[in-house]
Amino acid sequence: MSLPTTQRAVVVDKVLVKNEIAGVNYIDTYFRTGLYPSPKPEVLGREAAGTIAALGPETEQSGLQVGDRVIWLANGGYAEYSAVPAAKTLKLPDALSYEDATASFMSGLTVLALAKETYTVRPGDWVLLHAAAGGAGFLMTQLLKKIGAHVIGTAGGPEKVALVKSLGADHVIDYRSEEGMDWVSTVIAITGGRGVDVVYDSVGKDTWEGSLSVVKRKGTIVWFGNSSGPIPPLPLNRLSPKCVRIARPTLFGYIATREEFEQYANELFDLLVSGALKVSIHGLYSLADVKQAHIDLEARKTTGKVLIKVSE
Incomplete structure (x- = not known):
């Protein structure tokens, strides 16, 4: 039967x-x-x-x-x-x-979905990409520049910074350097006080406060990883002053x-x-x-x- x-x-x-x-x-x-x-x-x-x-x-x-x-x-x-x-x-x-x-494969499918559906990156957008030298970040940097975005990457150490620069990133911040310790101020300065259109953050706990600070009014934060640990609970009223949008996508949903x-x-x-x-x-x-x-x-x-x- x-x-x-x-x-x-x-x-x-x-x-x-x-x-x-x-x-x-x-x-x-x-x-x-x-x-x-x-x-x-x-x-x-x-x-x-x-x-x-x-x-x-x-x-x-x-x-x-x-x-x-x-x-x-x-x-x-x-x-x-x-x-x-x-x-x-x-x-x-x-x-x-x-x-x-x-x-x-998995990283590439992820970054395509993030840049096309989670937030549709447009030419001229200012993008902050954390962990830009990682498996996903390496591909994401290239894709963002292919689209025509202005890319600010973060990475740890001179070797990783040089790698991300070689991929075409407009600015790369070494978060292990003295300047990088205050990467929030650096991002704000680079964007002329405006902030970035979108933050792609796969780091999580260590960067979430800074990501909230550097995103522009009516901007978007995309959290897609927790390499430093999960972010703390986020009260929704934290998003109100700048009308910020938050996304927590997963590849398999796309x-x-x-x-x-x-x-x-x-x-x-x-x-x-x-x-x-x-x-x-x-x-x-x-x-x-x-x-x-x-x-x-x-x-x-x-x-x-x-x-x-x-x-x-």
């Missing part, structure tokens, strides 16, 4: 992928520490690239075949094999390596449908293949060194994307 559709949905529509490269994202640390609740034990990792080893039931309409080079977004990337939804699995262009694709997923992924692939978007890889860790990868990421020792080489 066949199961009702509602019961079959948990076991069908999946493909088995032999992973080659997995991405390490800050969200992995949130699940590991319990900041974001999830069942334990669990296999961490939200993205990986590899080849399809097998097709599950009811995947005929996916267009996927055994042997296809693919990349996916789901759970369980820190593994040699992952059974993942066909709806969140895409073929990779031949021109993209597993490393470059994984280094840009790519819930297959059409949305393909739209953003294809746009990202086009940018990468054309060379309009460059990738930065901090390092390629072994699966046995996942702990060290998380330590380095949380200590802010990384620049660009952290990757795991799953298959030896």
